[in-house]
Amino acid sequence: MLGAGIILLFGILLSQSSFDLPFLNPDTNQQLLFFAALSALIFLLFVALTFVLARNLLKLFAERRLGVLGSKFRTRLVVAGLLLSFLPVIVMFWFAYGLMNRSIDKWFSRPVEEVHADTTAIASLLSNYAAQNAR
Structure with missing residues (x-):
């Protein structure tokens, strides 16, 4: 402790x-x-x-x-109280987790997609150039 x-x-x-x-x-x-x-x-x-x-x-x-006598009822009350205490914490954690993942995905997905598209375009141009020079 x-x-x-x-x-x-x-x-x-x-x-x-x-x-x-x-x-x-x-x-x-x-x-x-x-x-x-x-x-x-x-x-x-x-x-x-x-x-x-x-x-x-x-x-x-x-x-x-x-x-x-009454210990089962008291146990149910304690469990319900603990669940009511921890439920908002768990919900807030999952909400924040989802929000952070969504924000990070939005921040970094666009540049990665653009780089991927540009790389694909350069690769196709290079393969076309190589094919034309091979003839």
Whole structure:
């Protein structure tokens, strides 16, 4: 868990240093301290949320194994909640993936098609020239 936290913290720091957004560049030491404290707070809240979620899932698993009354219903509620949480993320991922593929295809398909057509035209002209000179 500590390793995952370190990786997450490294990712946050990398993202903050990678993107050159003017409103995220601190001008004073107070702003720098504020952004560092905000990053630490976000990290700690994320760790706490992960801990609470894991604890509740373990409790739910134990209740289900013991056959506690209402554990099946609670399991369905938790699964529905997780699906409702992850469904927008998955849909946005696939939408962004499709949008990026379409954009890249639109950006680079035209020049490639033009180069292919020009190459085909040059090859046919060259073969015609060679055929005429061979006679």
